[in-house]
Amino acid sequence: xxxxxxxxxxxxxxxxxxxxxxxxxxxxxxxxxxxxxxxxxxxxxxxxxxxxxxxxxxxxxxxxxxxxxxxxxxxxxxxxxxxxxxxxxxxxxxxxxxxxxxxxxxxxxx
Amino acid sequence: xxxxxxxxxxxxxxxxxxxxxxxxxxxxxxxxxxxxxxxxxxxxxxxxxxxxxxxxxxxxxxxxxxxxxxxxxxxxxxxxxxxxxxxxxxxxxxxxxxxxxxxxxxxxxxxxxx
Numbered sequence: 001x002x003x004x005x006x007x008x009x010x011x012x013x014x015x016x017x018x019x020x021x022x023x024x025x026x027x028x029x030x031x032x033x034x035x036x037x038x039x040x041x042x043x044x045x046x047x048x049x050x051x052x053x054x055x056x057x058x059x060x061x062x063x064x065x066x067x068x069x070x071x072x073x074x075x076x077x078x079x080x081x082x083x084x085x086x087x088x089x090x091x092x093x094x095x096x097x098x099x100x101x102x103x104x105x106x107x108x109x110x
Numbered sequence: 111x112x113x114x115x116x117x118x119x120x121x122x123x124x125x126x127x128x129x130x131x132x133x134x135x136x137x138x139x140x141x142x143x144x145x146x147x148x149x150x151x152x153x154x155x156x157x158x159x160x161x162x163x164x165x166x167x168x169x170x171x172x173x174x175x176x177x178x179x180x181x182x183x184x185x186x187x188x189x190x191x192x193x194x195x196x197x198x199x200x201x202x203x204x205x206x207x208x209x210x211x212x213x214x215x216x217x218x219x220x221x222x223x224x
Binding site for chain 1: 217
């Protein structure tokens, strides 16, 4: 079954609102990566987290890796229309096989 | 500096046929991974090639096979195509083998099986 789950599956927000997606793994991860896929495009790497409890920021994006290294979150402050897309987390669930989460599709309305 | 390139962009095949997809990695990368992405789902890991050998394999049948050439480019072959093989096939390159490196994805090949 699916080993990396993300919630919510979909999120519609008004421009300027905040957005958060949560990623949960059934096993402890050595690292977690986040990707963004625009409609009709391919996944683009955003960031990698390695340490327990790690927090990284990229402008309006804040990424966290849980203390147990089994969950992660991505928070976007004051969304913009350019944030539209599907956000995936990914981690090595079985050995070195990178497993992608189910994804959260973000739509931003003016 | 060229990124990851894939060919063809789109492909339509009939059930039972065979298909070959091609990928050239980003300059400086020696590892290529292939993923299958069905509509509305996340990419699913097929396999990874490093030093011309398959290093990791996901939960895909033997109908899926690959190859890596000395110049690090790679091919994905799928035999006896099924309708369920219709998907976007993504190639990703990284600077080394394993899952600890960011994946640089190509634009993908959209395969439709009728």
